[in-house]
Amino acid sequence: MSLLAVRGQALIEKFYTIGGHLLAFQFSDEVAARVAGEFIEGMYFTPCPARAVRFVHCTVKIFYGDPPPLPSGCQTFEVPRGYCHAHGDEHFLDIDESRVAVYPATSRLVCVWLGTTAHARHPVAIVNTLSYTVQAALRRAALYVLHAAGVVEPATGTGMIVVGNSNSGKSSLTIRLAGAGWRYLSDDMLVLVEADGLIEAWALRRIFSVSEASFAGSGLGGLNAALGAPVNSDPSKRKLDPRTMFPDSFVESCRPRVLLFPNLTGEAASRVEKLSSGAAMARLIRQCPWASYDGGTAREHLRALGLMAKQSVSYSLDAGLDLFEDSARAPQLLASCLNH
Secondary structure (H helix, E strand, O other): OOHHHHOOOOOEEEEEEEOOEEEEEEEOOHHHHHHHHHHHHOEOOEEEOHHHOOOOOEEEEEEEOOOOOOOOOOEEEEEOOEEEEEEOOEEEEEEOOEEEEEOOHHHOEEEEEEOOOOOOOOHHHHHHHHHHHHHHHHHHOOOEEEOEEEEEOOOOOOEEEEEOOOOOOHHHHHHHHHHOOOEEEEOOOEEEEEEOOEEEEEEOEOOEEEEHHHHOOOOOOOHHHHEEEEEOOEEEEEEEOHHHHOOOOEOOEEOEEEEEEEEEOOOOOOEEEEEOHHHHHHHHHHHOOHHHHOOOOHHHHHHHHHHHHHHOEEEEEEEOOHHHHOOOHHHHHHHHHOOO
């Protein structure tokens, strides 16, 4: 698939910044701009006027319709929701009947062809496709997505990153900490960027995605008023606007000093155990498979994870029922991790 096939004038172009880096989104038509725009608005991207643009770290081109053919000789492997076709230092993702083309890192270019089938146009399929697209573009801009919650302890300003899979307790912990006066970045999705040899974490996803268990026993008033519609990809969860629930608690970035890896146990009491930086790094790599899959950015991606593990003190958390039945327990227990 030649890069020449995706050059050309875009009908619509918009610019956004995050973490001091700038992304350009180019849309082939109004429909592509509207569909992708709804996804972009769900992220903490700051619009940037075209007149202020000096350097673009990555360009994302979004089309509707059929993509160019794949290059010959691809190596294909399965990824969530589809397949990846690797070809040298570029790769092509077939996700829910759409195509994402991730070109060499030096090109600073990612393209997506949104499919025209009923399946491809389903809201869940669009979110899945654009998630792959945006994460690939961020990697080419030296910004690395981590599925984690971010919180800041108010007294010391210490940043804590809570790293885990879905249903590991990230949202539940974030809600309880925010209710106790901690600042929050996100309950599930952050961006890591290196600054002066250290890692900063920036909020990426705006809306929390919470299950009934996430807020049961939290003791927070007004929570039902802040809950929105079910999450398209998981109807068992509801959307929560944290700025409605915690209007003065948002912070866009922090410098992580504590990493926490939770695991729900169902036991009565919770346990915290300190981890070595090597053990923390191994867990981070498992959470970030594209640090290995995307050869064009793998070295820098792994470096960012390693720097964060080195600058932080890390713990595993066997999260028991006490954290969710007693609203004061989580802030008390996790504050103890800051006194290392």
